[in-house]
Amino acid sequence: MIQSLATARGKVLIREAKPADAVQFRELRLGALQDSSIAFSADYQKNLNHPLKYWEDMLTMQPDESTIFLATREGNLIGMTGIARGSSPKTRHGAYIWGVYVEPEWRGLHIAEELITSCFAWAKAREIVLVKLGVAAVNQPAIRCYERCSFTTYGIEPRAIFYEGKYYDEYLMVVNLDDK
Numbered sequence: 001m002i003q004s005l006a007t008a009r010g011k012v013l014i015r016e017a018k019p020a021d022a023v024q025f026r027e028l029r030l031g032a033l034q035d036s037s038i039a040f041s042a043d044y045q046k047n048l049n050h051p052l053k054y055w056e057d058m059l060t061m062q063p064d065e066s067t068i069f070l071a072t073r074e075g076n077l078i079g080m081t082g083i084a085r086g087s088s089p090k091t092r093h094g095a096y097i098w099g100v101y102v103e104p105e106w107r108g109l110h111i112a113e114e115l116i117t118s119c120f121a122w123a124k125a126r127e128i129v130l131v132k133l134g135v136a137a138v139n140q141p142a143i144r145c146y147e148r149c150s151f152t153t154y155g156i157e158p159r160a161i162f163y164e165g166k167y168y169d170e171y172l173m174v175v176n177l178d179d180k
């Protein structure tokens with residue numbers, strides 16, 4: 001399903017990714033890893049060398065296990081968010097959001113909020129009852145966005161990220177979908 005979001009900069013569409021998005025998706029994801037080094041545990045240099053097949057595989061989802069939502073403007077990818085549910089029968093009721101990213105010129109328009117809302121709808125349709133994520137404790141814009149989406153902090157992972165000689169703690173956040 002395609003969602004439409006009216007923003008001050010025009011209409012943005014939200015839809016699920018497919019393997020044919022691989023070339024543009026690679027650009028978006030590499031841009032994210034380069035632009036926001038401490039926001040993601042994935043590493044830019046390591047990802048730079050992956051062949052196109054790696055990106056196509058990433059976008060070849062197993063139905064009901066995971067998906068990636070993309071924000072697009074006039075056919076160009078401007079944002080993304082992934083969600084994956086637990087793989088064991090004992091953890092399938094929960095899911096994890098990863099890779100939340102909006103290109104710098106499109107921030108502040110609540111596009112990430114819409115991507116996360118799409119993840120919630122995807123999760124609820126699969127009887128997932130809670131969604132978790134981790135966010136660097138210094139990442140105020142992301143924390144504000146997650147709080148607006150009803151996430152609350154349930155713990156801190158000390159020194160979750162090590163980058164350029166510094167450690168960064170992560171807040172562990174959760175939202176209960178029963179309340180949504």
Ligand SMILES: CC(C)(COP(=O)(O)OP(=O)(O)OC[C@H]1O[C@@H](n2cnc3c(N)ncnc32)[C@H](O)[C@@H]1OP(=O)(O)O)[C@@H](O)C(=O)NCCC(=O)NCCS
Nearest residue numbers: 036039100101102107108109110111112135141142144145
């Ligand atoms: C975090 C992020 C995804 C939020 O996306 P977004 O679509 O801009 O989200 P929102 O519009 O809801 O804005 C969230 C907050 O960003 C800040 N913000 C507003 N305008 C902004 C702008 N032009 N540029 C940067 N941040 C801005 C504000 O603090 C805002 O919160 P507020 O409206 O309560 O003041 C985006 O900033 C981003 O991609 N950052 C880099 C990657 C990242 O940190 N990802 C999170 C990984 S856990």
